[in-house]
Amino acid sequence: MSRIQRRGRDMLERLETEIFLTLAEELHFGRTAERLGITTGRVSQVIGKLERRIGGTLFERTSRSVRLSVVGRQLADDLTPLVAGLEQALRRAADAARGVTGELRVAFLGEWTAPVLLKAVALFAGRHPDCRVDVREVQLSNSRASLLDGSVDVLIASYPFDGMARGPVLLTEPRVLAVAAGHPLAGEESVSVEVLAEHPVVQYPAVTSAGFKRDRTPERTPSGRPVPKGPAGGTFSEMLTLVAMGRGVLPVGAHSRQYYPRPDVAYVPIRDAPPIERGPVWLEGNTTARVREFVRAAADAAGARPGPGPAGRGDRCPPVHLIGGERGADGPSTDSGT
Numbered sequence: 001m002s003r004i005q006r007r008g009r010d011m012l013e014r015l016e017t018e019i020f021l022t023l024a025e026e027l028h029f030g031r032t033a034e035r036l037g038i039t040t041g042r043v044s045q046v047i048g049k050l051e052r053r054i055g056g057t058l059f060e061r062t063s064r065s066v067r068l069s070v071v072g073r074q075l076a077d078d079l080t081p082l083v084a085g086l087e088q089a090l091r092r093a094a095d096a097a098r099g100v101t102g103e104l105r106v107a108f109l110g111e112w113t114a115p116v117l118l119k120a121v122a123l124f125a126g127r128h129p130d131c132r133v134d135v136r137e138v139q140l141s142n143s144r145a146s147l148l149d150g151s152v153d154v155l156i157a158s159y160p161f162d163g164m165a166r167g168p169v170l171l172t173e174p175r176v177l178a179v180a181a182g183h184p185l186a187g188e189e190s191v192s193v194e195v196l197a198e199h200p201v202v203q204y205p206a207v208t209s210a211g212f213k214r215d216r217t218p219e220r221t222p223s224g225r226p227v228p229k230g231p232a233g234g235t236f237s238e239m240l241t242l243v244a245m246g247r248g249v250l251p252v253g254a255h256s257r258q259y260y261p262r263p264d265v266a267y268v269p270i271r272d273a274p275p276i277e278r279g280p281v282w283l284e285g286n287t288t289a290r291v292r293e294f295v296r297a298a299a300d301a302a303g304a305r306p307g308p309g310p311a312g313r314g315d316r317c318p319p320v321h322l323i324g325g326e327r328g329a330d331g332p333s334t335d336s337g338t
Contacts, residue, residue, distance in 0.1 A: 016046050017079060019032065019038075020046070020050060020058070020075070020079070021079060021083065022036055023043060023066070027065070027066045027067060028066060054071065056069070057069045057071065057072070059072055088285055100127075100289050100290055101130045101131050102131060103131070103133075104134070104153055104154070105133075105136070105151065105153045105154075106121065106133060106135055106136075106152070106153060106154045107136045107137060107138045107146060107155045108135075108137055108138075109138055109143050109156065109157040109158075110157075110158075112253075112259055113157070113171065113278055116170050116171055116301070116302060117135065117156045117298075120294065120297050120301045122301070123297040123301045124297035124298075128290075131290060138152060138155065140207065140208070140234070140235060143157065144161075144207075148283065150283075150286065153286060153291055153294075154282045154294050154298075155280070155282065156280055156298075157278065157281050158253075158276060158277070158278045159215075159277045159279065159281075160209070160215055161211075161212065162210060162212070163209070164282060164283060165284040166279060166280065167281070167282075167295040167299065168279055168280075168295075168299045169278070170298055170299070171277070171278040171279070172275040172277050173254045173275055174253075174269060174270070174275055175254070175270045176252060176253070176270060177195070177251055177268045177269075178243045178250040178252050178265055179265070179266050179268060180243055180244055180245070180265065181263065181264045181266050183246065183249070183266065185266075186266035189268075189269075190270065191270055191271070192270070193270055194221045194223060194225065195249075196218070196249070196251070197226065197228075199228070199248065201217050201227055201228065201229060201230050201248055201249055201250065201251070202217075202230045202232070202233060202239050202242045202243055203217055203231065203232040204216065204217060204233075205233065206232070216252075217229075217250075217251065222272075231248065236260070237260075240262060240265055244262065244265050251270060254267070254269075282295075
């Protein structure tokens with residue numbers, strides 16, 4: 001038998017793979033057949049053929065239940081990422097063949113990121129006029145979920161944003177410490193990050209990623225001193241209210257002075273903290289041609305130079321479909337946006 005013949009004998013056909021993985025998920029022959037639009041007999045035939053080829057049982061069946069065997073579980077675990085990777089590769093190839101068309105959904109987290117996003121949208125749409133761009137605002141409660149469920153393709157947010165691919169840094173800003181207007185630190189010209197060990201620090205809600213929390217509200221100062229935890233707020237406005245009440249202090253970006261001016265809160269520069277960085281993030285499995293081109297446009301737009309879009313349209317603002325974010329009565333809330 002030739003090498004090609006042996007390879008063909010060992011390869012799974014697409015239908016075999018689909019039936020196996022569907023049954024592994026459903027654990028029911030009838031539901032698997034219904035979901036795939038084939039007969040139950042066909043499901044049984046394919047699974048039996050696979051088991052004979054492998055030389056072992058993939059499913060343990062009784063009159064009342066179906067469950068994966070140890071061998072079946074291993075095969076399902078091995079096949080699932082391979083099939084997902086193949087589907088992503090085919091989708092990316094199709095995107096490349098079509099060019100940058102279709103629909104791109106982009107979002108911003110925190111109003112201070114909206115201007116850089118809209119510059120990127122203008123440049124991208126000038127370069128790719130056949131691709132519709134929808135723009136929306138996301139909130140603390142749905143920023144990560146929007147990327148995971150595909151309702152948003154690219155988000156402009158603060159780094160770090162755990163578990164997501166990220167592009168180049170588009171924005172940087174100094175850090176300041178938000179304190180109550182009557183706090184002893186309110187009159188200081190600047191403070192060291194070491195003061196966090198001396199005051200409770202207001203915490204972000206549980207939905208915020210671990211990496212972001214370590215960056216914004218660390219458990220220890222650079223010298224190793226423990227940082228006492230204060231109460232958590234559900235939104236950025238709630239967190240600032242806790243600060244105003246004297247319940248704790250909160251390191252934030254300097255933009256807060258402009259976007260969240262409050263007579264009961266003072267913002268004191270932190271002289272020895274690294275700047276906050278912001279840029280595009282997206283689900284790595286959703287790295288389509290549209291996403292790549294948008295990230296490139298965002299990087300170019302951040303250089304304050306219009307792109308070389310066709311017909312000189314790179315510096316014109318194209319029609320943008322703005323979809324309203326979920327805004328509460330207390331104003332905008334943020335996740336990795338502060």
